[in-house]
Amino acid sequence: MTAFVSLQGLRRAWNEFFFAPRDTRVCDVIRIGYSFLLLINVLVLAPDLERWFSESGVLPFAASRAVVDSDTLTVFQWLPREDWALWSCYLIMIAQIVMLMIGFLSRVQAICVFIWFVSFSHRFMFLWDGEDNVFRLLGFLLIFCPIGRYYSIDRKIRAPSPDHDGPRPAWGLRLIQFEMSLIYLSTAWEKLNGPEWLMGTALYYVSRLDDVFGRFPVIPWLFETLWVVKLMTWSVLLVECFLPFGLWFKETRRAAIVLGFMLHLSIDYLMVLFLFQWIMMVGLLSFTEPRDWHDLKKLLRFIRARLWRSAGGATMEKGRDDSSPHP
Helix, strand or coil, X not given: CHHHHHHHHHHHHHHHHHHCCECCHHHHHHHHHHHHHHHHHHHCCHHHHHHXXXXXXXXXXXXXXXXXXXXXXXXXXXXXXCHHHHHHHHHHHHHHHXXXXXXXXXXXXXXXXXXXXXXXXXXXXXXXXXXXXXXXXXXXXXXXXXXXXXXXXXXXXXXXXXXXXXXXXXXXXXXXXXHHHHHHHHHHHHHHCCHHHHHCCHHHHXXXXXXXXXXXXXXXXXXXCHHHHHXXXXXXXXXXXXXXXXXXXXXCHHHHHHXXXXXXXXXXXXXXXXXXXXXXXXHHHHHCCXXXXXXXXXXXXXXHHHHHHHHHHHHHHHHHHHHCCCC
């Protein structure tokens, strides 16, 4: 009997965690951010599109199939090996990314964009890296999220109804949260297996990667002083160990989100990694809730009011000084 009760409780907890109705506005925020970043990621391919993906490029289709798993699919295997077909696919993908971003037939566009991106990835697999893996994962999970219900054209063209506008189950959003946690967990695990991270010298070697480090100016002695390097290295390791767990508890969730954003923004400042940090921050948004955005707006209004008062007070004080007679 006790086991049955426990099983029932576990089932209720499972359903509550995955399928309890919740505010899903953040799903549309993620949709917009994801689409905007993916559009940039795809547009930079345009100048060299034929070099990477055409029959006259560095990897003809037959050769591309020889270096990829034979079970992988791409729409190019059913299309003519002509440049016009390549450019047609590319332009259609861009158009559908834009439609996903503005929220027109959102779920249909999410499915099509995922298929296009995977097709291009399988056509020339050497072009992509870990950043593009995150794009593919988030693109796939976005299909299962309730998107297009708030900040979208879909909302404008459909008749409002409580069924669409009220809270809804968002198990797809839970899957995004799990994926983000696994990314941080695997990253922390790999770092813990690296002696340079445990000894605190990893960032010294990172700062010597001339091809990716030094995007913006840094204080030179930061990466030349051993105790500072160790402090920064261990801080990064500590944050990445904390995030997979801290994001899930309400007492630490906001702190974890802020630390995650600070980590990604600092890495983006120091290193040229294109869009990786930004797509990770879009994924982090999956842990935010409506009250977080409300409190953030209140904080920004407070800061703006303080700055306005300070600027106004300084201007009034200056005006009084200017109007006073000079000795």
